[in-house]
Amino acid sequence: MDKNMLGDLDNLPEEDKMKMAAMIDQLQIRDSLRMYNSLVERCFTDCVDSFRRKTLDKQEETCVRRCAEKFLKHSMRVGLRFAELNQGAPTQD
Amino acid sequence: MDKNMLGDLDNLPEEDKMKMAAMIDQLQIRDSLRMYNSLVERCFTDCVDSFRRKTLDKQEETCVRRCAEKFLKHSMRVGLRFAELNQGAPTQD
Amino acid sequence: MDKNMLGDLDNLPEEDKMKMAAMIDQLQIRDSLRMYNSLVERCFTDCVDSFRRKTLDKQEETCVRRCAEKFLKHSMRVGLRFAELNQGAPTQD
Amino acid sequence: MANNSLPPHLAKEQIMFMAEKEMEYRVELFNKLTQTCFRKCTEKSYKESELNMAENSCIDRCVSKYWQVTNLVGQLLGTNQPPM
Amino acid sequence: MANNSLPPHLAKEQIMFMAEKEMEYRVELFNKLTQTCFRKCTEKSYKESELNMAENSCIDRCVSKYWQVTNLVGQLLGTNQPPM
């Protein structure tokens, strides 16, 4: 998108660089909270379908645990692949 | 998440508390606009499927009204239950 | 929603008007990046279903192209209709 | 919205904020409308990249009906000013 | 979160930011819960605008189970503080 813009950033004074770093921290926090919300929604949707009781039964709980763990592993693997592509293996395959 | 952080907030000077209050107002405004958009999308998706005319027919309009009213009642009930859980009936059921 | 508020805006000093203009630019940038992300997600979801190879085959690529072009044309047409309605043909059809 | 209890520079921030939220709301409305009507009016087979006549008129009617639903829901929510 | 390495006015911004994110998180949780339970508990035919008894008790149980899933996932993520 903008190598140029990233060039500009290097020339920023110290305080702005700190602001940038803080911004990145902040985005990561927001991002992990969102990821957490999406994970809960997905595993709930996939695993819980009966509403005859107000507590999770054993089977639902197991399903949620597996779903969440699987999603986290999935997410880490995607992260690795994504980083590789971002670092520039030429796009066309 | 952060009892500690909320503790910090109490020690903030007056102006910051006002900023916090303004921020909360603002989040509520944004939230209600988002809720409104989601409600429209959901009731449209569930109730409108024919595009042979450019105005809603009677049946579609009735469906949208019921959908919206039902969603609002649903949303209030969820809000009550959510608040109860937030105020701390011990989590495990 | 707020004719009043928009009235207030006219009375803002010059610098604030510039801030507003900058804000509008910014929202448009954010919006177009989001639109881009949604378009990619939709066309990927509709067109790519086989994961036996790591590159798009010819058929998938054609599908993605058509999907994206169609979505853009769709989006422009919606934009025109939306603008007409916003400029005030009385709502009830 | 205790707007008037805020010091002036915060009140101005509030105005800017409201204008921003208003715009965000319209953008989100537009995006949801676009996505929803695309889903309702377009075949997923993507046999061509042009919109055909049936799709074009479906889009026009879809936008029009979506707009009406927006106003209808706005009335039900009891906002005295219509949402657009 | 190198909070302590920031000049004081930025550190204060961080606190405000965290409070804002915390609230956003709760709002988003509430919205997702509301949408998900509406989908799970309500018939799409919309034959009436009232919630019937079956729907009401479905909602209560759905909220309760969603809450449990939130806590369960929170534990798995290894946050030492529970997410709510």
Next chain:
Amino acid sequence: MANNSLPPHLAKEQIMFMAEKEMEYRVELFNKLTQTCFRKCTEKSYKESELNMAENSCIDRCVSKYWQVTNLVGQLLGTNQPPM
């Protein structure tokens, strides 16, 4: 983007804003990719919490294809700089 017509402190805000949007864009891309590939590659029965071999290779290919679609759409949108 009348960047140069802005007073310097606003121009700097613009740069920060662009950097923020750029990051948000990447985060959103990553999130959508993650969700989409999870849907495409994982069975919903959740019989175990490990990823099996089939799932692992599906993920790798899914990420790779998603990336290609992103670039393909970027070209169609006529951005002279690729989107990543």
